[in-house]
Amino acid sequence: xxxxxxxxxxxxLWAGKVLVECGQDDFTRGHISVRTPDDPSLFFMKPHSVxxxxxxxxxILTINLDGDVVAGTARRHSEVYxxxxxxxxxxxxxxxxxxxxxxxxxxxxxxxxxLAYSQPGALFHNALGIYDDTINLIRSEAMGAGVAKALGPHxxxxxxNHGAVTVGATIAETVVGMIMLENAAMIQMITEAAGExxxxxxxxxxxxxKNDISRLEQFxxxxxxxxxxxxxxx
Amino acid sequence: xxxxxxxxxxxxLWAGKVLVECGQDDFTRGHISVRTPDDPSLFFMKPHSVxxxxxxxxxILTINLDGDVVAGTARRHSEVYxxxxxxxxxxxxxxxxxxxxxxxxxxxxxxxxxLAYSQPGALFHNALGIYDDTINLIRSEAMGAGVAKALGPHxxxxxxNHGAVTVGATIAETVVGMIMLENAAMIQMITEAAGExxxxxxxxxxxxxKNDISRLEQFxxxxxxxxxxxxxxx
Amino acid sequence: xxxxxxxxxxxxLWAGKVLVECGQDDFTRGHISVRTPDDPSLFFMKPHSVxxxxxxxxxILTINLDGDVVAGTARRHSEVYxxxxxxxxxxxxxxxxxxxxxxxxxxxxxxxxxLAYSQPGALFHNALGIYDDTINLIRSEAMGAGVAKALGPHxxxxxxNHGAVTVGATIAETVVGMIMLENAAMIQMITEAAGExxxxxxxxxxxxxKNDISRLEQFxxxxxxxxxxxxxxx
Amino acid sequence: xxxxxxxxxxxxLWAGKVLVECGQDDFTRGHISVRTPDDPSLFFMKPHSVxxxxxxxxxILTINLDGDVVAGTARRHSEVYxxxxxxxxxxxxxxxxxxxxxxxxxxxxxxxxxLAYSQPGALFHNALGIYDDTINLIRSEAMGAGVAKALGPHxxxxxxNHGAVTVGATIAETVVGMIMLENAAMIQMITEAAGExxxxxxxxxxxxxKNDISRLEQFxxxxxxxxxxxxxxx
Numbered sequence: 001x002x003x004x005x006x007x008x009x010x011x012x013l014w015a016g017k018v019l020v021e022c023g024q025d026d027f028t029r030g031h032i033s034v035r036t037p038d039d040p041s042l043f044f045m046k047p048h049s050v051x052x053x054x055x056x057x058x059x060i061l062t063i064n065l066d067g068d069v070v071a072g073t074a075r076r077h078s079e080v081y082x083x084x085x086x087x088x089x090x091x092x093x094x095x096x097x098x099x100x101x102x103x104x105x106x107x108x109x110x111x112x113x114x115l116a117y118s119q120p121g122a123l124f125h126n127a128l129g130i131y132d133d134t135i136n137l138i139r140s141e142a143m144g145a146g147v148a149k150a151l152g153p154h155x156x157x158x159x160x161n162h163g164a165v166t167v168g169a170t171i172a173e174t175v176v177g178m179i180m181l182e183n184a185a186m187i188q189m190i191t192e193a194a195g196e197x198x199x200x201x202x203x204x205x206x207x208x209x210k211n212d213i214s215r216l217e218q219f220x221x222x223x224x225x226x227x228x229x230x231x232x233x234x
Numbered sequence: 235x236x237x238x239x240x241x242x243x244x245x246x247l248w249a250g251k252v253l254v255e256c257g258q259d260d261f262t263r264g265h266i267s268v269r270t271p272d273d274p275s276l277f278f279m280k281p282h283s284v285x286x287x288x289x290x291x292x293x294i295l296t297i298n299l300d301g302d303v304v305a306g307t308a309r310r311h312s313e314v315y316x317x318x319x320x321x322x323x324x325x326x327x328x329x330x331x332x333x334x335x336x337x338x339x340x341x342x343x344x345x346x347x348x349l350a351y352s353q354p355g356a357l358f359h360n361a362l363g364i365y366d367d368t369i370n371l372i373r374s375e376a377m378g379a380g381v382a383k384a385l386g387p388h389x390x391x392x393x394x395n396h397g398a399v400t401v402g403a404t405i406a407e408t409v410v411g412m413i414m415l416e417n418a419a420m421i422q423m424i425t426e427a428a429g430e431x432x433x434x435x436x437x438x439x440x441x442x443x444k445n446d447i448s449r450l451e452q453f454x455x456x457x458x459x460x461x462x463x464x465x466x467x468x
Numbered sequence: 469x470x471x472x473x474x475x476x477x478x479x480x481l482w483a484g485k486v487l488v489e490c491g492q493d494d495f496t497r498g499h500i501s502v503r504t505p506d507d508p509s510l511f512f513m514k515p516h517s518v519x520x521x522x523x524x525x526x527x528i529l530t531i532n533l534d535g536d537v538v539a540g541t542a543r544r545h546s547e548v549y550x551x552x553x554x555x556x557x558x559x560x561x562x563x564x565x566x567x568x569x570x571x572x573x574x575x576x577x578x579x580x581x582x583l584a585y586s587q588p589g590a591l592f593h594n595a596l597g598i599y600d601d602t603i604n605l606i607r608s609e610a611m612g613a614g615v616a617k618a619l620g621p622h623x624x625x626x627x628x629n630h631g632a633v634t635v636g637a638t639i640a641e642t643v644v645g646m647i648m649l650e651n652a653a654m655i656q657m658i659t660e661a662a663g664e665x666x667x668x669x670x671x672x673x674x675x676x677x678k679n680d681i682s683r684l685e686q687f688x689x690x691x692x693x694x695x696x697x698x699x700x701x702x
Numbered sequence: 703x704x705x706x707x708x709x710x711x712x713x714x715l716w717a718g719k720v721l722v723e724c725g726q727d728d729f730t731r732g733h734i735s736v737r738t739p740d741d742p743s744l745f746f747m748k749p750h751s752v753x754x755x756x757x758x759x760x761x762i763l764t765i766n767l768d769g770d771v772v773a774g775t776a777r778r779h780s781e782v783y784x785x786x787x788x789x790x791x792x793x794x795x796x797x798x799x800x801x802x803x804x805x806x807x808x809x810x811x812x813x814x815x816x817l818a819y820s821q822p823g824a825l826f827h828n829a830l831g832i833y834d835d836t837i838n839l840i841r842s843e844a845m846g847a848g849v850a851k852a853l854g855p856h857x858x859x860x861x862x863n864h865g866a867v868t869v870g871a872t873i874a875e876t877v878v879g880m881i882m883l884e885n886a887a888m889i890q891m892i893t894e895a896a897g898e899x900x901x902x903x904x905x906x907x908x909x910x911x912k913n914d915i916s917r918l919e920q921f922x923x924x925x926x927x928x929x930x931x932x933x934x935x936x
């Protein structure tokens with residue numbers, strides 16, 4: 001990604017503040033991780049016991065693919081295996097994010113797939129896994145591997161009755177992806193609550209849009225905007 | 235409209251901040267344009283890569299009816315054709331706005347027209363187009379012409395599973411129209427989610443209200459209020 | 469009420485700011501009026517063209533029961549007749565408030581009465597009129613009289629597909645009543661959207677609660693709190 | 703709990719501000735109480751007539767298990783018996799909280815139990831009482847005893863068509879419990895509004911999660927975070 005450790009940690013810090021600003025917070029729950037720039041078998045991760053908006057350059061942990069802390073003194077999230085197991089099997093992924101957005105959870109609890117009722121919905125067309133092994137916290141390598149398997153080649157996976165995970169080549173793609181996933185789920189739940197929905201557009205039409213809005217540059221532009229917005233308020 | 239270039243650009247800038255304050259933002263997506271005061275074949279437009287609340291006197295582009303930038307250095311939105319094609323066929327229109335309001339999108343995804351469950355709903359009675367050629371971005375003249383055709387003589391058009399476009403003789407009419415459209419859609423989705431709705435009022439009754447609340451002066455009064463409100467917070 | 473003109477105007481000013489803070493705003497729409505302390509055939513009223521949070525000691529109008537302005541230079545709301553006609557037939561009423569709260573409008577559009585799914589719902593048990601002559605603005609004495617008739621002896625009336633009116637012996641009762649009406653409507657719409665509801669409590673039980681929460685002192689305590697809250701933010 | 707009177711009163715003060723920040727306010731309604739550190743037959747309680755965010759070290763009352771004020775000059779909430787009667791029969795409980803959260807009220811009005819559609823829902827799996835004797839205020843020892851009976855050994859009880867009560871060994875457990883209850887109810891109401899829901903996870907799976915997220919330390923970590931957040935804004 002061409003970014004230094006300092007750049008990435010700074011981005012993680014702002015990513016956390018953006019997520020809280022966009023309603024992705026749930027107490028101190030939710031966590032974000034980023035591969036280190038020098039060694040793809042290590043990643044930086046938000047520590048336990050603080051909010052997403054309380055990440056600092058000092059409290060970020062460095063963790064290996066076994067889930068062990070190799071640098072940093074803060075407490076580690078027990079769900080670290082979501083991150084380590086995805087990093088193991090997805091070399092294209094440089095950032096993993098897990099949060100508890102309410103509409104995405106409601107959608108995961110329903111019988112229905114995420115549909116392209118909206119452009120953010122199209123982003124996840126045929127591209128959203130569902131992990132439904134358990135409602136429990138992902139506290140073992142085996143469970144983390146289950147999440148990674150349910151994620152497959154996609155950019156997101158719903159953890160049924162629990163939350164969501166998004167991944168990306170950059171922090172921007174991963175964070176913007178999560179906000180778009182919740183937006184898509186909200187629009188779907190509002191649509192379905194009000195009654196029957198019209199036919200969707202043909203798959204080819206939706207796939208074209210998915211492709212158009214999946215460009216890394218666009219995720220960066222939108223993430224940078226959210227960071228500026230949070231900075232102006234702080 | 236009797237306004238100078240400086241007046242219009244200043245209004246665009248505040249319109250953008252009002253729209254974000256009223257929940258019409260979607261990252262850096264959404265765009266607003268205004269015909270120039272001297273030449274109706276040119277229009278000012280918000281640039282790409284910034285939020286609606288980041289329009290400045292410096293970054294506004296001047297664009298012609300082919301969608302080409304004739305002044306300004308910022309990046310152009312690829313959906314410029316929504317604006318240029320509407321300006322081509324609607325000489326009465328001096329402002330075009332496109333955003334992604336969630337309830338309006340949910341309504342567009344449903345099988346139902348916007349009904350006069352509320353006074354804002356009456357504003358769009360028999361006056362709301364629906365564009366359903368594609369879920370994709372409006373990135374060609376032909377697609378923009380399709381949106382303009384679906385708009386017809388109305389003040390707004392829903393882009394199915396995508397967003398909404400409002401137009402007006404002034405920035406005020408266009409911006410207030412969009413906020414009222416989303417308010418009307420929200421009330422309708424809440425009403426329909428909770429069950430069957432009572433008979434609507436007779437068409438003539440609704441048409442009378444539509445006429446009463448369509449006066450340009452009233453849109454101006456309400457827009458000016460929203461601008462004062464945003465100014466007090468900034 | 470024992471309050472001077474200055475006291476009442478000051479209360480109106482804060483009532484307006486409280487209503488905006490509580491989401492009862494709709495651009496510059498919505499209006500509040502209070503009988504003058506010396507002459508029950510006159511009332512003070514918010515002027516046209518400003519928001520509820522922009523009432524000042526200077527811009528408040530004095531109006532008579534014909535709806536004519538007798539003091540003040542600001543523009544009068546055309547719906548003044550909601551106020552004048554209620555004041556004519558309800559000597560117990562010293563304050564009238566009209567706003568456009570979204571859940572109350574959605575409820576008015578539905579086939580259902582407001583039910584005691586919540587304690588605020590109990591406040592309006594067998595005590596909520598419905599005006600369904602028209603969706604239009606209340607711009608004549610005859611229409612105002614229709615609203616007053618639909619209000620009857622109650623503390624509130626829904627204007628179908630339009631909004632709500634609350635009344636009270638004090639500004640506090642009227643403002644708190646409106647906020648409770650919207651809260652009750654919101655809880656009902658959420659309840660009904662999710663499915664069938666349990667049996668309600670017996671009428672006598674609900675009536676006892678209605679009586680207990682209808683004391684003037686309690687409305688005053690709650691209004692004073694909201695004023696303190698708005699003052700702390702300003 | 704090892705905390706002094708000063709510590710507990712300070713925590714009550716911040717708990718109130720956290721509850722308002724998290725949307726648990728309803729005018730001056732809602733109240734929180736904490737057993738005194740020296741005498742388990744006495745408790746500190748928020749006074750009447752102020753908001754949850756207006757608790758001060760000076761206005762907190764000391765009350766005995768008969769509901770009588772033994773120290774302090776502020777007015778007592780008439781619903782004091784919710785607190786005194788629970789403290790009588792639940793020696794494990796050191797804090798009692800009563801609020802009026804809208805989704806929890808809507809759920810209480812429905813025919814359905816709280817289900818584990820989400821992790822917060824799992825916290826209340828087979829652990830949520832329902833009090834449905836009356837919609838009225840809990841203004842007698844007998845009624846308070848009824849609430850305590852409906853609570854049973856659980857961490858929360860819904861008061862049908864009225865509100866909710868949570869309890870805990872600490873202020874943190876009690877406050878975080880209420881916020882999680884409302885979050886669980888919101889996710890459930892959204893899920894059910896949109897249609898049929900998928901099978902839930904097996905009871906044993908849900909019970910394991912309930913156990914994992916019921917640790918006192920975790921409630922403390924999350925409460926402390928919310929306090930820091932409110933402090934940063936004030």
